[in-house]
Amino acid sequence: MVKPGSSLIHLEGVSKVFYTDEVETHALANVHLDVREGEYLAIAGPSGGGKSTLLSILGLLDSPTSGEYQLNGHAAARLTAAQRAQIRNREIGFVFQSFNLIGDLSVAENVELPLTYRKMPAAERRQRVQEALERVGMAHRLNHFPAQLSGGQQQRVAVARAIAGKPSVLLADEPTGNLDSVNGESVMALLRELHQEGATIIMVTHDPRYAEHAERTVHLFDGQIVRDERGDARAGLERHGYEMI
Ligand code: ADP
Numbered sequence: 001m002v003k004p005g006s007s008l009i010h011l012e013g014v015s016k017v018f019y020t021d022e023v024e025t026h027a028l029a030n031v032h033l034d035v036r037e038g039e040y041l042a043i044a045g046p047s048g049g050g051k052s053t054l055l056s057i058l059g060l061l062d063s064p065t066s067g068e069y070q071l072n073g074h075a076a077a078r079l080t081a082a083q084r085a086q087i088r089n090r091e092i093g094f095v096f097q098s099f100n101l102i103g104d105l106s107v108a109e110n111v112e113l114p115l116t117y118r119k120m121p122a123a124e125r126r127q128r129v130q131e132a133l134e135r136v137g138m139a140h141r142l143n144h145f146p147a148q149l150s151g152g153q154q155q156r157v158a159v160a161r162a163i164a165g166k167p168s169v170l171l172a173d174e175p176t177g178n179l180d181s182v183n184g185e186s187v188m189a190l191l192r193e194l195h196q197e198g199a200t201i202i203m204v205t206h207d208p209r210y211a212e213h214a215e216r217t218v219h220l221f222d223g224q225i226v227r228d229e230r231g232d233a234r235a236g237l238e239r240h241g242y243e244m245i
Pocket residue numbers: 018019020025026027045046047048049050051052053054
Protein backbone atom coordinates (compact mmCIF):
# COMPACT_ATOMS: atom_id res chain seq x y z
CA MET A 1 0.00 0.00 0.00
CA VAL A 2 1.12 3.52 -0.76
CA LYS A 3 1.19 5.95 2.14
CA PRO A 4 -1.42 8.67 1.62
CA GLY A 5 0.03 11.75 -0.04
CA SER A 6 3.31 10.11 -0.96
CA SER A 7 4.62 9.10 -4.36
CA LEU A 8 4.80 5.50 -5.45
CA ILE A 9 8.22 6.31 -6.88
CA HIS A 10 10.50 9.03 -5.57
CA LEU A 11 13.98 9.67 -6.99
CA GLU A 12 16.16 12.36 -5.52
CA GLY A 13 19.45 13.34 -7.09
CA VAL A 14 19.97 9.91 -8.61
CA SER A 15 23.18 9.40 -10.57
CA LYS A 16 24.62 6.28 -12.14
CA VAL A 17 28.20 5.95 -13.29
CA PHE A 18 29.48 2.86 -15.13
CA TYR A 19 33.21 2.22 -14.97
CA THR A 20 34.67 0.15 -17.80
CA ASP A 21 38.31 0.04 -18.97
CA GLU A 22 39.21 3.37 -17.41
CA VAL A 23 36.16 4.96 -19.03
CA GLU A 24 33.52 6.57 -16.86
CA THR A 25 30.05 6.73 -18.35
CA HIS A 26 27.62 9.03 -16.57
CA ALA A 27 24.45 7.21 -17.56
CA LEU A 28 22.26 9.22 -15.17
CA ALA A 29 23.09 12.58 -13.65
CA ASN A 30 21.13 14.06 -10.76
CA VAL A 31 17.71 12.76 -11.72
CA HIS A 32 14.70 13.88 -9.68
CA LEU A 33 11.45 12.11 -10.41
CA ASP A 34 8.16 11.47 -8.65
CA VAL A 35 5.55 9.10 -10.02
CA ARG A 36 2.11 8.82 -8.45
CA GLU A 37 0.10 5.66 -8.16
CA GLY A 38 -2.01 5.21 -11.29
CA GLU A 39 0.14 7.43 -13.52
CA TYR A 40 1.12 6.46 -17.06
CA LEU A 41 4.59 7.88 -17.66
CA ALA A 42 6.61 7.64 -20.86
CA ILE A 43 10.40 7.97 -20.73
CA ALA A 44 11.58 9.25 -24.10
CA GLY A 45 14.89 10.33 -25.58
CA PRO A 46 17.63 9.22 -27.93
CA SER A 47 19.61 6.00 -27.68
CA GLY A 48 22.25 6.13 -24.96
CA GLY A 49 20.34 8.77 -22.99
CA GLY A 50 19.97 6.56 -19.91
CA LYS A 51 16.41 5.29 -20.35
CA SER A 52 17.13 1.60 -19.71
CA THR A 53 19.46 2.47 -16.84
CA LEU A 54 16.68 4.47 -15.21
CA LEU A 55 14.18 1.64 -15.69
CA SER A 56 16.65 -0.91 -14.22
CA ILE A 57 17.03 1.24 -11.13
CA LEU A 58 13.26 1.70 -10.81
CA GLY A 59 12.85 -2.07 -11.11
CA LEU A 60 15.51 -2.78 -8.47
CA LEU A 61 17.66 -4.58 -11.05
CA ASP A 62 20.43 -2.04 -10.50
CA SER A 63 21.32 0.55 -7.85
CA PRO A 64 22.18 4.25 -8.15
CA THR A 65 25.81 5.30 -7.66
CA SER A 66 24.48 8.19 -5.60
CA GLY A 67 21.14 9.69 -4.68
CA GLU A 68 18.04 8.23 -3.13
CA TYR A 69 15.33 5.96 -4.48
CA GLN A 70 12.16 5.38 -2.49
CA LEU A 71 9.60 2.86 -3.66
CA ASN A 72 6.31 2.92 -1.77
CA GLY A 73 8.03 5.01 0.89
CA HIS A 74 10.82 2.46 1.42
CA ALA A 75 14.42 3.47 0.80
CA ALA A 76 15.71 0.98 -1.80
CA ALA A 77 19.27 1.28 -0.46
CA ARG A 78 18.20 -0.16 2.89
CA LEU A 79 16.56 -3.28 1.48
CA THR A 80 18.33 -6.61 1.83
CA ALA A 81 18.93 -8.72 -1.29
CA ALA A 82 16.06 -11.00 -0.26
CA GLN A 83 13.70 -8.05 0.22
CA ARG A 84 14.68 -6.64 -3.18
CA ALA A 85 14.00 -9.98 -4.82
CA GLN A 86 10.63 -10.24 -3.11
CA ILE A 87 9.60 -6.71 -4.14
CA ARG A 88 10.73 -7.40 -7.71
CA ASN A 89 8.62 -10.53 -7.74
CA ARG A 90 5.49 -9.07 -6.13
CA GLU A 91 5.41 -5.35 -6.81
CA ILE A 92 7.06 -4.95 -10.18
CA GLY A 93 6.06 -6.30 -13.58
CA PHE A 94 8.63 -6.09 -16.39
CA VAL A 95 8.10 -6.10 -20.14
CA PHE A 96 11.18 -6.04 -22.34
CA GLN A 97 11.74 -5.17 -25.99
CA SER A 98 12.86 -8.73 -26.74
CA PHE A 99 9.88 -10.38 -24.93
CA ASN A 100 12.24 -12.69 -22.92
CA LEU A 101 9.86 -15.63 -22.93
CA ILE A 102 11.33 -19.05 -22.23
CA GLY A 103 11.21 -21.11 -25.42
CA ASP A 104 10.92 -24.51 -23.72
CA LEU A 105 7.90 -23.45 -21.67
CA SER A 106 4.34 -23.15 -22.96
CA VAL A 107 2.48 -19.85 -22.89
CA ALA A 108 0.71 -20.85 -19.65
CA GLU A 109 3.97 -22.03 -18.03
CA ASN A 110 5.74 -18.78 -18.95
CA VAL A 111 3.01 -16.72 -17.30
CA GLU A 112 2.93 -19.01 -14.27
CA LEU A 113 6.69 -19.01 -13.66
CA PRO A 114 6.97 -15.83 -11.52
CA LEU A 115 3.99 -17.02 -9.45
CA THR A 116 5.73 -20.30 -8.62
CA TYR A 117 8.33 -18.31 -6.65
CA ARG A 118 5.55 -17.35 -4.25
CA LYS A 119 3.81 -19.66 -1.89
CA MET A 120 0.63 -19.58 -3.95
CA PRO A 121 -1.62 -22.63 -4.19
CA ALA A 122 -1.64 -24.27 -7.64
CA ALA A 123 -5.35 -23.62 -8.15
CA GLU A 124 -4.88 -19.88 -7.55
CA ARG A 125 -1.87 -19.83 -9.87
CA ARG A 126 -3.89 -21.44 -12.63
CA GLN A 127 -6.68 -18.93 -12.14
CA ARG A 128 -4.25 -15.98 -12.25
CA VAL A 129 -2.67 -17.36 -15.43
CA GLN A 130 -6.07 -17.79 -17.06
CA GLU A 131 -7.19 -14.28 -16.07
CA ALA A 132 -3.98 -12.64 -17.25
CA LEU A 133 -4.07 -14.43 -20.61
CA GLU A 134 -7.74 -13.53 -21.09
CA ARG A 135 -6.84 -9.94 -20.27
CA VAL A 136 -4.37 -9.80 -23.17
CA GLY A 137 -6.54 -11.85 -25.55
CA MET A 138 -4.25 -14.90 -25.54
CA ALA A 139 -6.26 -17.44 -23.53
CA HIS A 140 -6.79 -19.50 -26.69
CA ARG A 141 -3.04 -20.14 -26.93
CA LEU A 142 -2.38 -21.60 -23.46
CA ASN A 143 -0.48 -24.62 -24.71
CA HIS A 144 1.39 -23.02 -27.60
CA PHE A 145 5.11 -22.38 -27.39
CA PRO A 146 6.58 -18.90 -27.97
CA ALA A 147 8.09 -19.86 -31.34
CA GLN A 148 4.59 -20.70 -32.60
CA LEU A 149 3.37 -17.13 -31.98
CA SER A 150 3.79 -13.86 -33.84
CA GLY A 151 5.92 -11.12 -32.25
CA GLY A 152 2.83 -9.21 -31.19
CA GLN A 153 1.34 -12.34 -29.60
CA GLN A 154 4.60 -13.05 -27.76
CA GLN A 155 4.62 -9.52 -26.39
CA ARG A 156 1.00 -9.96 -25.24
CA VAL A 157 2.07 -13.09 -23.36
CA ALA A 158 4.98 -11.14 -21.84
CA VAL A 159 2.50 -8.50 -20.68
CA ALA A 160 0.32 -11.27 -19.20
CA ARG A 161 3.35 -12.63 -17.33
CA ALA A 162 4.08 -9.13 -16.01
CA ILE A 163 0.52 -8.49 -14.77
CA ALA A 164 -0.38 -11.98 -13.49
CA GLY A 165 1.17 -11.16 -10.11
CA LYS A 166 -0.89 -7.94 -9.86
CA PRO A 167 2.17 -5.70 -9.44
CA SER A 168 2.04 -2.11 -8.15
CA VAL A 169 3.89 -0.89 -11.20
CA LEU A 170 4.42 -2.12 -14.74
CA LEU A 171 7.80 -1.23 -16.26
CA ALA A 172 8.13 -1.62 -20.02
CA ASP A 173 11.40 -1.04 -21.90
CA GLU A 174 10.62 -0.28 -25.56
CA PRO A 175 7.82 -2.88 -25.59
CA THR A 176 7.02 -2.15 -29.23
CA GLY A 177 10.65 -1.97 -30.39
CA ASN A 178 10.58 -5.36 -32.10
CA LEU A 179 7.04 -5.13 -33.44
CA ASP A 180 5.56 -3.95 -36.72
CA SER A 181 3.20 -0.99 -36.48
CA VAL A 182 0.00 -3.07 -36.28
CA ASN A 183 1.31 -5.26 -33.45
CA GLY A 184 2.89 -2.20 -31.83
CA GLU A 185 -0.44 -0.39 -31.80
CA SER A 186 -2.20 -3.39 -30.29
CA VAL A 187 0.33 -3.65 -27.45
CA MET A 188 -0.01 0.11 -26.88
CA ALA A 189 -3.80 -0.21 -26.78
CA LEU A 190 -3.41 -2.97 -24.20
CA LEU A 191 -1.18 -0.80 -21.99
CA ARG A 192 -3.69 2.04 -22.25
CA GLU A 193 -6.50 -0.27 -21.15
CA LEU A 194 -4.46 -1.50 -18.18
CA HIS A 195 -3.80 2.11 -17.22
CA GLN A 196 -7.49 2.97 -17.47
CA GLU A 197 -8.13 0.12 -15.03
CA GLY A 198 -5.74 1.74 -12.56
CA ALA A 199 -2.30 0.28 -13.32
CA THR A 200 0.78 2.45 -12.82
CA ILE A 201 2.83 2.20 -16.01
CA ILE A 202 6.29 3.49 -16.84
CA MET A 203 7.20 2.89 -20.45
CA VAL A 204 10.46 3.63 -22.22
CA THR A 205 10.15 4.54 -25.86
CA HIS A 206 12.20 6.44 -28.39
CA ASP A 207 9.18 6.78 -30.65
CA PRO A 208 7.30 10.06 -30.02
CA ARG A 209 4.09 8.57 -31.48
CA TYR A 210 4.01 6.01 -28.70
CA ALA A 211 5.00 8.49 -25.99
CA GLU A 212 1.76 10.32 -26.77
CA HIS A 213 -0.21 7.37 -25.41
CA ALA A 214 1.02 8.32 -21.94
CA GLU A 215 -0.35 11.18 -19.83
CA ARG A 216 3.12 12.45 -19.02
CA THR A 217 6.48 12.25 -20.79
CA VAL A 218 9.91 12.67 -19.28
CA HIS A 219 12.66 13.33 -21.82
CA LEU A 220 16.09 11.98 -20.96
CA PHE A 221 19.14 13.34 -22.73
CA ASP A 222 22.69 12.51 -21.67
CA GLY A 223 21.41 11.13 -18.38
CA GLN A 224 19.42 14.20 -17.45
CA ILE A 225 15.73 15.01 -17.49
CA VAL A 226 15.57 17.87 -19.95
CA ARG A 227 11.78 18.06 -20.20
CA ASP A 228 8.85 16.81 -18.13
CA GLU A 229 5.58 17.38 -19.95
CA ARG A 230 2.05 16.52 -19.08
CA GLY A 231 -0.59 16.18 -21.71
CA ASP A 232 -3.33 13.83 -22.73
CA ALA A 233 -3.87 12.02 -26.00
CA ARG A 234 -5.99 14.97 -27.15
CA ALA A 235 -3.11 17.39 -26.75
CA GLY A 236 -0.92 14.90 -28.58
CA LEU A 237 -3.27 14.75 -31.54
CA GLU A 238 -3.57 18.54 -31.60
CA ARG A 239 0.20 18.86 -31.74
CA HIS A 240 0.03 16.85 -34.92
CA GLY A 241 -2.45 19.25 -36.42
CA TYR A 242 -5.56 17.07 -36.15
CA GLU A 243 -8.87 18.87 -35.93
CA MET A 244 -10.54 17.82 -32.69
CA ILE A 245 -14.32 17.48 -32.82
P1 ADP B 1 19.17 4.07 -23.47
O1 ADP B 1 18.33 2.97 -22.89
O2 ADP B 1 18.54 5.43 -23.34
O3 ADP B 1 19.57 3.79 -24.88
P2 ADP B 1 21.18 3.19 -21.56
O4 ADP B 1 20.58 3.44 -20.22
O5 ADP B 1 21.16 1.80 -22.05
O6 ADP B 1 20.52 4.19 -22.62
O7 ADP B 1 22.68 3.67 -21.55
C1 ADP B 1 23.11 4.95 -21.07
C2 ADP B 1 24.62 5.03 -21.17
O8 ADP B 1 25.21 4.14 -20.21
C3 ADP B 1 25.18 4.62 -22.52
O9 ADP B 1 26.28 5.45 -22.80
C4 ADP B 1 25.59 3.19 -22.32
O10 ADP B 1 26.64 2.84 -23.17
C5 ADP B 1 26.03 3.19 -20.86
N1 ADP B 1 25.82 1.89 -20.20
C6 ADP B 1 24.63 1.29 -19.98
N2 ADP B 1 24.78 0.13 -19.33
C7 ADP B 1 26.12 -0.02 -19.12
C8 ADP B 1 26.94 -1.01 -18.49
N3 ADP B 1 26.39 -2.09 -17.91
N4 ADP B 1 28.27 -0.82 -18.48
C9 ADP B 1 28.83 0.29 -19.03
N5 ADP B 1 28.13 1.26 -19.64
C10 ADP B 1 26.79 1.12 -19.68
